[in-house]
Amino acid sequence: MMPEEFDVERELRRALHPVDPTKDFSAQFVARRPVAFWKRPVGRLAIAASLIVFLLVPAGVMEERARERRRGEKARDELITALHITGKTLQKTRQRVVRQLNRRGSI
Numbered sequence: 001m002m003p004e005e006f007d008v009e010r011e012l013r014r015a016l017h018p019v020d021p022t023k024d025f026s027a028q029f030v031a032r033r034p035v036a037f038w039k040r041p042v043g044r045l046a047i048a049a050s051l052i053v054f055l056l057v058p059a060g061v062m063e064e065r066a067r068e069r070r071r072g073e074k075a076r077d078e079l080i081t082a083l084h085i086t087g088k089t090l091q092k093t094r095q096r097v098v099r100q101l102n103r104r105g106s107i
Contacts, residue, residue, distance in 0.1 A: 022028075
């Protein structure tokens with residue numbers, strides 16, 4: 001083995017050796033304990049924003065579905081109107097053809 005590896009290992013052991021805590025370690029630990037996420041102002045803001053998103057997204061989806069349904073109904077109505085017009089036009093054309101054929105005596 002190389003001597004550099006021994007130095008690294010020795011340095012790691014020295015750095016990681018156990019150390020007795022100071023007398024006021026518990027008090028310092030409790031004082032530095034993190035505040036719960038929802039008790040911090042940023043946490044409250046994040047929760048409020050999440051709730052708003054969870055309420056608005058479904059409303060937006062429902063509105064888009066209603067808009068799509070209205071477009072479909074309008075297209076259906078336009079198609080029915082177009083079919084009625086086409087039917088009337090075909091009926092008039094058929095009547096003209098029949099009249100012409102009757103005049104010629106072909107029927």
